[in-house]
Amino acid sequence: MSTPALPDDVQHLFTAIDHVGIAVPDLDVALAFYRDTYGMQVLHEEVNEEQGVREAMVGVGGTDTNPSGSCLQLLAPLTPESTIARFLDRSGPGLQQLAFRVDDVEHVAAVLRERGLRLLYDAPRRGTAGSRVNFVHPKDAGGVLVELVEPAASPH
Structure with a gap:
């Protein structure tokens, strides 16, 4: 069975699945579980005040600094008012978002808006490790919160 051709104005906007976000009530407990049970390596940890996590x-998979491996992002709330705390109250721990890597988050957001999707922010915000992010509203993406991630430029 052949794949239908895309209309001329549709282009592939994502370069990879960047990560899958999982809401957890306690980051230390979750890290111990993923490390001790699954043998996963912690690659990066931070507090993101703006996102409340x-x-x-x-x-x-991968090795050392995770070349060619995939990532899970574990997200714990900083305050009871944070978005992740509200998610946990509503849905409990579990899958919270699917993040796609993009080359230019502003461009991709503009294209998606032109295609009728709502994005949560007017302009990108700071994400993990200095990345720039925006989110597609889950009501416009089949019930999935889709994150657009433009990784921070690598130092040379």
Whole structure:
């Protein structure tokens, strides 16, 4: 069975699945579980005040700094009012978002808006490790919160 051709104005906007976000009530407990049970390596951990989370990226596959491996992002709330706290209250721990890597988050957001999707922010915000992010509203993406991630430029 052949794949139908895309209309001329549709282009592939994503370069990869960047990570899958998982909401957890306690980051330390979650990190211990993913490390001790699954053998995953903690690649990065930070507090993101703007997003209201304490977060960690854990590697799935790959080696050392995770070349060619995938990531899970564990997200714990900083305050009871944070978006992740509200998600946990409503849905409990579990899958919270699917993040796609993009080359230019502003361009991709503009294209998606032109295609009728709502994005949560007017302009990109700071994400993990200095990345720039925006989100497609889940009501416009089949019930999935889609994150657009433009990684921070690598230092030379």
